[in-house]
Amino acid sequence: MKPAARKELFARLAAANPHPTTELAYSTPFELLVAVVLSAQATDKGVNKATAQLFPVANTPEAILALGEDGLKEYVKTIGLFNSKARNIIALCRLLLEQHGGQVPENREALEALPGVGRKTANVVLNTAFGHPTIAVDTHIFRVANRTGLAPGKTVLEVEKKLEATVPKEYKKDAHHWLILHGRYICVARKPKCEVCPVSDLCDWYGASASVA
Template sequence: MKAAPHRKRTIKRRPGKLRPDEVRELFARLAELDPKPTTELAYSTPFELLVAVILSAQATDVGVNKATKRLFPLANTPERLLALGEEGLKRQISTIGLYNAKAANVIAMCRQLLERHHGEVPRTREALEALPGVGRKTANVVLNTAFGEATIAVDTHIFRVANRTGLAPGKTVRAVEDALLDVVPDEYRRDAHHWLILHGRYTCKARKPECPRCPIRDLCRWPDKTDDP
């Protein structure tokens, strides 16, 4: 996410967790910079998104997009992927880490979609999490990005941003998710996942955070901010 001029407001801060007014200000600034955030995974249907998210575990979105650019023209429905077969799928996604296990999960997922859901991606968390290869984070991404629900999928980027900034501190991914759902204002909740993951991916990086150009630096509680060069 590129930094850009933003509205400056003076907010008195205190150590620790962000106050509600600071949380609102944080999201107002991220929304001003990127009014319509979305996933960087390439997809055109809920099913393609589901496959891409399964493939993205411990892999980059760029790497997944390269693989699905080859895969989806050949097979982008449960029926076509089953016809391609596990070995055929492996050949298409072999550049992605853990591709053997992921191919097995995707094929099993396709079979279950056809057997239980008429080939359609279900729109409930319970049904999504019952699919092979689909956990809570994947279900949250699909519910949010494909179906517009106000879920927040916490990955390593969001976990880091939530703890560093004081937005929603927590010791576990689920604790951070619950904290975010509690503090994010309703009008920002649907897009919060995308704003935070992009902020963590491009600004609040793990090793060399770009604090000097961070649009929420003055709100952030992290004591080890990077100095100006």
């Protein structure tokens, strides 16, 4: 995709949704961190249902540690991979208290050192909790970036690096959310909703499929 088309794509997504944000429910950086760890291979809706029960009872590292691993599992057992996620959350709570005064660190290296936190989770937290212009590439963004021609790449990291290098500066902080929502609701995996897509005329895949038709 050419720079002018790329800028137009984000301008249209911004016009349609000027203040995008995550669909995970949270009120503090710590709640967001826990929610993102729980969201791996799970839906935001399912995570929100679990954290709506958990956070009123325990929404700090100290409170979750007080629950213990088995106690935490009772709240998150409806979420896929809940055993390993509960184990990681207990361990990361301990590290937050031991190394960061119970606060979520605002840098990638420290975040990625926490159990259950990889590059994607760190990017989400840095972007959503702290306003950094990071782009967390999940399956939705990977699909949209490749399908549209916005930032094609064979790996998640390659797509992330291309997006970081090419997304216009004024759109970089919110690009992550716009692309996730676009992939989640319009540029879906099996039958993309091109007929209602606000950027279909800029899309490589739509242009190619239209010319074939």
